Amino acid sequence: MTPTRRTALGFMAAAAGSVALPGRVFASAKFKYDLQPKPAMSGVWMIEGATDYFSMQNGGAIVNCALLQGETGLILIDTGPSRRYAEELRLSVQALDLRGVSAVVNTHNHPDHYFGNQVFADKPIYGLGEMIELAITHGDSFSNNMYRLLGDWMRGTEPMPPTAALATGEVTIDGRKFLALPLAGHTETDLALLDTETGLLIAGDLAFLDRAPATTNANLETWQAALTELQALNAAAILPGHGPLDRSGASLAQTSAYLSWLETTFTEGANSGLDMVDLMDSPMPAEFAAMGAQPEEFHRSISHLFPDIERRELPRAN
Numbered sequence: 001m002t003p004t005r006r007t008a009l010g011f012m013a014a015a016a017g018s019v020a021l022p023g024r025v026f027a028s029a030k031f032k033y034d035l036q037p038k039p040a041m042s043g044v045w046m047i048e049g050a051t052d053y054f055s056m057q058n059g060g061a062i063v064n065c066a067l068l069q070g071e072t073g074l075i076l077i078d079t080g081p082s083r084r085y086a087e088e089l090r091l092s093v094q095a096l097d098l099r100g101v102s103a104v105v106n107t108h109n110h111p112d113h114y115f116g117n118q119v120f121a122d123k124p125i126y127g128l129g130e131m132i133e134l135a136i137t138h139g140d141s142f143s144n145n146m147y148r149l150l151g152d153w154m155r156g157t158e159p160m161p162p163t164a165a166l167a168t169g170e171v172t173i174d175g176r177k178f179l180a181l182p183l184a185g186h187t188e189t190d191l192a193l194l195d196t197e198t199g200l201l202i203a204g205d206l207a208f209l210d211r212a213p214a215t216t217n218a219n220l221e222t223w224q225a226a227l228t229e230l231q232a233l234n235a236a237a238i239l240p241g242h243g244p245l246d247r248s249g250a251s252l253a254q255t256s257a258y259l260s261w262l263e264t265t266f267t268e269g270a271n272s273g274l275d276m277v278d279l280m281d282s283p284m285p286a287e288f289a290a291m292g293a294q295p296e297e298f299h300r301s302i303s304h305l306f307p308d309i310e311r312r313e314l315p316r317a318n
């Protein structure tokens, strides 16, 4: 580059300086989720997440949140991935009830489900006791990971564990009755809530629909047992943690079928001498390949689940 050209470019940059600032203002204005609560059942709304993995495009809004009419406001189940998300949510739900959110419940210890908590710090925030312990232990490492994945979408987000341990069995939250089921399998402790009035089962991440189940902290056997319990409830409808509202029970059946397929594929793979890289190329049934976040979630599941299954199937010979 000649000195003359460098000078010319320098001049151009200086001349463009007057438009650079509005450009930057636009960049910060675009961190908007455009959250739209939509009716799910009578007196119940949902905010439906994208069925992809976390990305700069979706800002981490991959989760379903539920809002149920309580006596003094709206009961919010799960608070989304970030402060920005929850602030937007807090404003948008005033169209449903001017009094806004009255109480919060977290289903489990995954950041996309509770990293909006800080915005509702003035309300009771419920979670199972064990979930509170996990959130205290893992909050910072989840936070580091989320900032890496989502950058500025996470600005100002501080992980805040639930502030009150939720009882199990029949519970009343802001005047509304639920059956609170302490289950596990997707993580070490997963809460499912059956809304007595509508029969809606809020399944958290024990159920996925048309989105590949995430297995980071999963125990397949425990998860299948939880799905069997949920199926026995014969709920009027099911709100999965990820994917559309389910009025047929498909989310429980699909999640169970997918977990069974993972178990079989990894067990047979271990016995055929396949390693983790070989498994990446496993043929996937069309119904599972069509799920959101595939094949990424399958590839993650190999790293989460295969080493233990391999150890179980191929015990060390001494």
Ligand SMILES: [Zn+2]
Binding pocket: 108, 110, 186, 205, 214, 241
């Ligand atoms: Zn989860």
